[in-house]
Amino acid sequence: MKRFFALGLAACLALFAALTGCSSTSEKIRIGEVTRSLFYAPQYVALEKGFFKEEGLDVELSTIPGGDKVMSALLSGGIEVALVGSETSIYVSQQGAADVVVNFAQLTQTDGTFLVARNKTDSFSFEQLKGSVFLGQRKGGMPQMVGEYVLGKHNINPQSDLELIQNIEFKNIASSFASGTGEFVQLFEPEASRFEQEGIGHVVASFGKESGTVPYTVYMTKQSYIDSNPSAIQKFTNAVYKGQQWVASHSAKETAEVIGKYFEQIDPQILENAVQRYLEQGSYAADPVLDEQEWNQLQEIMDAAGELKQRADYTKLVNTTFAKQSKEGN
Incomplete structure (x- = not known):
């Protein structure tokens, strides 16, 4: 039976989907988040509401504590997409990485x-x-x-x-x-x-x-991955935008209920209160576009802290093409 099924599946995939009715397999993307945080509520909503699946993506989420460890996983190919602060992409750039790490979709827009x-x-x-x-x-x-x-x-x-x-x-x-x-x-x-x-x-x-408003937590990937997989990045960004729009249009209680499985140790009322606090101060970005003003504010903060060797080129480290397409297409 298994052999018959495998042969049938192989034959189906070999034909055009329009004629056979078979769909192609989902593209897999591994996300490494720097911490498990309800600050990332739109991401968990996108996962739970099936927005990534709607885009034909099979997303695997892992938590990798520490920005340096997330970047190591990204640069070594252990993950395709990192969810971490934009400052890490600047640190990588300052170290002279050959494969530039590019910010392509913003998730949060204030300090949390x-x-x-x-x-x-x-x-x-x-x-x-x-x-x-x-x-x-x-x-x-x-x-x-x-x-x-x-x-x-x-x-x-x-x-x-x-x-x-x-x-x-x-x-x-x-x-x-x-x-x-x-x-x-x-x-x-x-x-x-x-x-x-x-x-x-x-x-x-x-x-x-x-x-003020800054690109606090952003999805980023290597330039080489964008070059090879622009369709996957677009689908990913579409799903993120759907999650952001869902959170923006629903109550804190509804969002807390959807993401509850990711925070089983947290009292539901505390979870709701915390989401409400983030909603009230606009922490969740309403769309994935990282604009240049936010980027400049980030660098002002880094410079004041003595962590910025030189100004980072917005046009080199930020790509808003996918985020803008998501907004226009939804």
Whole structure:
């Protein structure tokens, strides 16, 4: 029976689909996301709603902690598409990579972290951070660079005006604060909402609102892959755009319900609250187009943090062709 089926399938694929009624196999694309985060809600919606399958893609998602590790997987061929901060493509370019890493579809457009204070206050000002112990993010990463940029806007030098802790691994930052380290901490959702619910800390400011629109998390791939697979990249971008549009047109509760399987350890109400917070501040990009103004803002932030050797060419590291086609075609 198996032999008969295999022979029949082979014969079917050898004929034109219009005559035989057989469809071609799906194109496979492996995504490596830098972390599992509800900040990436449109991606999970696209997976759960079957938007990638509608485009004829078989998508395999894996979580690869650390931007450097994601880039290694991409450059070595372990994945076809990376979901990570745009700054990583600039770092790769600065190192002189022969095969340029190109940003082709933006997923999030603001920083996703919040300033959480251990003690509740009725009237917060950034001046209160002076002299405090601040539990920040990893040096060179986008969250930390944005954090320093925002503090600088409020005339706070993070190196001299407070005690900055940034040697704790990303996955352990929340637990370190919960165990008593620091008076302030920079956290993503849903940890920020969970800490509020449990009385561990209180959200006093949004780094996303303070820093403006930036290409915070973007899908990128090697130029050689784009050259060889432009159709697959277009289909991929179409699916991402469908996910973005779905999230934009549905309630936080509906989105939380769809992506719940990716966050089984998170209380559904906390998940909904966190999604709502991101919706309210416009963190989820409404479309996948990464415009030049956002790119320039990213480099301003990197430059202020001392992480930019030289300005990166927008026309070289960003390709908006696929994103614009997705918008025009939907």
